[in-house]
Amino acid sequence: MYDLIEKLVNAYGPTGRETLVADTIEEMVKPYVDTIRRDAMGNLICEKTGEEGGQRIMLSAHMDHIGFIVVAVEKEGFLRVMPVGGISMNASLTRHVSFGNGVQGIICREPVRDGETPAMKHMFIDIGAENEAEALSMINLGDMAVYSNDCFRLGQHKVAAPAMDDRIACALLVAVLKELPQKTRNTIVAVFSTQEEVGCRGAKTAAYGVEPDIGIALDVTGNGDTPETKLPAVKLGAGAAIKVMDRGSISNPELFSDLLAAGKAAGVPTQREVLPYGGTDASTIQLTRGGVKVCTVSIPCRYVHSACEVIDLRDVDAAKKLLVEYLK
C-alpha cells in the first residue's frame, strides 16, 4: 500500500491541472474495469459493469491538490500568487514548492507593516530568477505550484505527505478495484474527480454523466486526537470514519447504516464522523438530476491542507475491506 500511496502523492496535480494524476491512475486500474472515459471537466470515469437489475454505485475520490497560481511577475523576478483551494498562509511560509514543468520555488512573505493583517497579497514565490524576463522564461502567468513531494513514514503505521488530501482516497479506490471479484451484482463506477478543492466542481458533471443510484465520496477528514483538538471525535488508527454530516451533505441514513454493517461484517473498526466544517464530493453528487443517496467514507487525517498531511495505514486498510464487503 505504501508504494501505491507514494506513487500517487508524488504525481503533480493541482486543482484544474489533474491530467498527470489521471494518466497515472488510468494505467493502474485498466485491468480491473470494463470502460474508462474522461469528461470535459477532466474527471476519470472507470466503470465495472454489473448484472442487469443491479444498482449503479458511484465512488468518488478527488485527484486535485490545493496549490498556488501565478498571477503576476515582479520586475525583480519574484512571482505573485493567489491560492487555488483552501491554502493556509501559516502552513505555507518558506515552504518548498514545485511547478508542473519542474521549476522549483519557495513561498515567502514580504515584511508586513504595523497594523496590517498578513494576507495572500503579501506572499510571493522565489524561483531564483533575477528579473522579470528570466522568470517569464521559466513559468507563465496561470501556471500552478504545489507543495513539493515529501512522502515519509511516521512511526509504525503512519505516513506523511502533501496531497494526502485526497490521493490517499485515490489509492484506496485503486486498491478496492483490484480486490473486487471479477463479477459484481452492482455496477461500480469509480470516479477520480477534479476540482474538489474549489467547490466539488468535477463531481457535479461526473455524477450527471454517471447517473448513479448511490454515491459514496472517499475523502480525508479532520482529527480530534492531537493536543487541544476535540472535533471531529475521530482518531487516527481507530478505523474508517463513516460520515453522518458535514457542511455540504447529510448522509442518507440507510446508506450510512449499510456501510457501518459492512464494516462489522468485514471485521474492521469504524468510527462515526460528524464534521462541523468542510464538504466532500457527496455535496454535489447528491443534488444531481433527481437526487442521489450519498455518504462519505473518510480517512482520518492530521494537519489537512498542509505540506505534511498524516494518515494511518490501518484506517486505509479498514476502509478498503469495508468497501470491498459493501460492493461485492
Add this chain to the structure above:
Amino acid sequence: MELKQLCEMQGISGREEPVRMAIYHECVEKLGEENVTIDKMGNVIAHKAGKNPDAPHVMLTAHMDEVGLMVINATDDGLLRVRAIGGIDPRVLVSKRVRVGYDVPGKDGKEEKKAISGVIGAMAIHQQSAADRKNVLPIDQLFVDIGAKDKDEALRYAPAGTPVTFDTPYTPFGDGLLLCKAADDRVGCYNMLRLLDAEVSGDTDFVFTCQEEVGCRGAAGAAFRLMPDIAIALEGTTANDAGDMPEVSKVCKVGQGVAISFMDNASIAQPEMFAEMMNVAKACGAAHQVKMSVSGGNEGGVMQRTGMGVRTCVLSVPCRYIHSPSTVCALSDVEAQYQLAKAYLEK
C-alpha cells in the same frame, strides 16, 4: 446596433426587456425568425449552423443586464427607498443622476411612458456627525429624489419594483476611450451582434443572457438547454490600472487588448482551451493580455458545470470603475474582443 445605443439602453437584472427586444429584432433581421428564441428566463438565443459538421458546438454569451437600483418604498416626504441590483459600491452613488422607470413606446392602445429623472440623495454633509463622515452611507440610508411632494405622489410615479438606472450619456473621450454606463456587458452584446455575420465553423448559439449580475441565473438555463461542447463568455471585467497601484495588482489594463482569463472565482479555464485561445490571439493579431488576478466571477462557472461538463473560456474587455455610473473602456479593446472571438469561431 451601435454601441452608443446599447449602452444608453436601460435594463437592470431581471428587467432587461428594452435591451432584449432591441437585440431580438436585430437577431431576427440577420438570422431569420426561425433561428431566434426567447426562453423562459428571458435569454435571447440565436442559432447559426456551422459549415463544418465535425466542429464542436459552441455557445457564446454576453449578458444584457446592467447593475442598477430598484424602488422598494418611499418616505412620507416623497423620497424613494431603493436597493442595489447587482454588486454596487455605495461610495459611488451619492449625488448621481438616475433614470427611474423605463421609456416605453406607446403602442397597441397603451400610453407612451417616459423614464423620469432623479438624483441619489443622502443626508446633507452639514447634518452628518464626525462619525458619519468617516463611514460610508449604506444603500438603505440613501434615497432617490424624483421631486415628488409626498409618499403617494412618489409611489404613483415609481411604485415598488420600479427599476432605476444610471443616467450617463455615451461619451467618447481621450484617445479612443469611452465613458459610459453598462459597458459591462453591452460591449459583449455589441460584439455578439456583429459576430452573427461570422462564417462560423461549428454550430453556434449566440446567447444574450439575463440576470448575470445577480448570480449568472440566465446562463444556467440556457446552457442546460443547449448542452454545448464549448462555451465562451464575452465580458467586461475590472481594470485596476488607475491610481497608485503596484504593477502586479492591476488585473488588466485599458487599451492593452482583450483579457483572457486562466482562472477567476467561478471557474478555472481548461488549460488546453486557454492555450488554444492564446494561440488564436497571436495568429489573428488581436491585441490581448492575460487577466492577472483571480477575482470576480461570471457565466463561465455555471456553463462549465452544466450536464457532463463544458469546456469554457472567458474573454473580457477591461473596464475601469466597473459597476459604477461611469465606466471607462477602450474602443480598441472592444475591437480586439471581436477580432479574437471571430477568429476562434471561424477557425
